[in-house]
Amino acid sequence: xxxxATTFFWIFLAAFLVSAxxxxxxxxxxxxxxxxxxxxxxKLLLSLPINIINEGYYAIGAFNMTTQLLDFNGxxxxxxxxxxxxxxxxxxxxxxxxxxxxxxxxxxHSNNYLFNDSELEVSVFxxxxxxxxxxxxxxxxxxxxxxxxxxxxxxxxxxxxxFNRTHLQVTAPIxxxxxxxxxxxxxxxIKMYNSSSILTGESQISFEAPQHxxxxxxxxxxxxxxxxxxxxxxEAYFLTSVFxxxxxxxSYG
Amino acid sequence: xxxxxVVRKIVFKALKATVKxxxxxxxxxxxxxxxxxxxxxxxxxxxxxxTFVIIYVVLMILGELASGTIYQYFLNVAxxxxxxxxxxxxxxxxxxxxxxNNLNFFVDFRMVLAVVVLLSLLGIAKxxxxxxxxxxxxxxxxxxxx
Numbered sequence: 001x002x003x004x005a006t007t008f009f010w011i012f013l014a015a016f017l018v019s020a021x022x023x024x025x026x027x028x029x030x031x032x033x034x035x036x037x038x039x040x041x042x043k044l045l046l047s048l049p050i051n052i053i054n055e056g057y058y059a060i061g062a063f064n065m066t067t068q069l070l071d072f073n074g075x076x077x078x079x080x081x082x083x084x085x086x087x088x089x090x091x092x093x094x095x096x097x098x099x100x101x102x103x104x105x106x107x108x109h110s111n112n113y114l115f116n117d118s119e120l121e122v123s124v125f126x127x128x129x130x131x132x133x134x135x136x137x138x139x140x141x142x143x144x145x146x147x148x149x150x151x152x153x154x155x156x157x158x159x160x161x162x163f164n165r166t167h168l169q170v171t172a173p174i175x176x177x178x179x180x181x182x183x184x185x186x187x188x189x190i191k192m193y194n195s196s197s198i199l200t201g202e203s204q205i206s207f208e209a210p211q212h213x214x215x216x217x218x219x220x221x222x223x224x225x226x227x228x229x230x231x232x233x234x235e236a237y238f239l240t241s242v243f244x245x246x247x248x249x250x251s252y253g
Numbered sequence: 254x255x256x257x258x259v260v261r262k263i264v265f266k267a268l269k270a271t272v273k274x275x276x277x278x279x280x281x282x283x284x285x286x287x288x289x290x291x292x293x294x295x296x297x298x299x300x301x302x303x304t305f306v307i308i309y310v311v312l313m314i315l316g317e318l319a320s321g322t323i324y325q326y327f328l329n330v331a332x333x334x335x336x337x338x339x340x341x342x343x344x345x346x347x348x349x350x351x352x353x354n355n356l357n358f359f360v361d362f363r364m365v366l367a368v369v370v371l372l373s374l375l376g377i378a379k380x381x382x383x384x385x386x387x388x389x390x391x392x393x394x395x396x397x398x399x
Binding site for chain 2 (some may be wrong): 017
């Protein structure tokens with residue numbers, strides 16, 4: 001009797017394992033094009049559509065996808081997780097994997113991301129329970145290019161001319177290229193300091209830079225003649241809907 | 254007369270072992286056709302499965318040939334132990350992992366392995382009981398002859 005029972009269980013186990021393995025070929029994952037958008041809290045939302053078609057013999061349990069965005073030091077900048085408790089037999093499920101990136105968080109790690117193109121590491125893990133019993137998983141690390149929103153930001157040498165008896169009109173060219181995958185718009189505030197680090201003037205310009213487009217403009221400041229020196233420094237503040245950053249110190253003269 | 258009976262018995266055992274071996278190989282052949290696509294990702298899979306089948310079939314045939322003797326039980330225990338240890342060894346303790354083009358796969362077979370170990374232990378327990386029964390029957394038969 002024990003012999004019959006154990007034989008039955010062995011056959012059942014073998015049939016289950018083979019059919020579960022065979023079912024894997026009828027399990028299809030389709031990843032759509034990643035989409036970027038802004039949330040109401042002005043955070044970047046990275047959304048990856050996932051379509052799962054389970055045509056296998058068994059249901060899939062505990063589908064889990066976790067992604068982590070890492071900086072060059074390996075610190076976690078953003079994390080996203082998607083969990084589907086059950087994908088039944090013959091089910092066609094469409095979901096999306098979302099990851100929210102806060103630019104402020106990114107800039108806390110390095111302001112390099114604002115002005116220089118670089119790469120971000122993405123750590124991906126996807127796991128599930130085949131036939132709701134056998135946990136399987138896959139993990140990988142990817143590098144994705146990061147385009148700087150103020151790539152090659154340049155505040156050129158200021159030129160000045162007399163505006164009135166007390167003030168000079170100082171003009172400085174501003175240029176950069178928006179290499180980011182999102183449009184940016186906002187203000188750049190410039191504060192001008194003379195060689196004694198005394199604030200001599202300040203001004204701001206509004207800008208709009210669509211993604212992958214260059215921006216060229218200039219800023220005008222009105223500086224008292226008495227406090228103007230041929231050398232000194234500027235402080236630039238970047239105020240956008242996505243992030244604020246500053247000061248960036250740029251010498252002149 | 255006695256020799257003829259012994260030869261018939263041996264031929265019957267050999268036939269039974271052959272039929273069992275063929276049936277087992279056919280089962281392997283059918284099941285392999287289902288899991289063969291996995292061999293593309295796990296190059297050593299075919300070798301692992303074939304080694305398992307060869308050793309299992311050899312132990313099964315030897316067990317059949319030794320049926321009616323105490324060695325049958327030794328071989329059955331060896332077969333059950335082989336199944337358990339081979340699977341534990343090849344499945345790296347239950348968590349099988351594989352790296353393929355910067356992708357790290359893992360399959361957690363621990364639950365399956367637990368069932369395999371339980372079934373093997375059940376098989377060993379059954380064989381032990383059969384061996385005890387065989388020895389007691391033999392002792393009883395010997396006592397009756399005396």
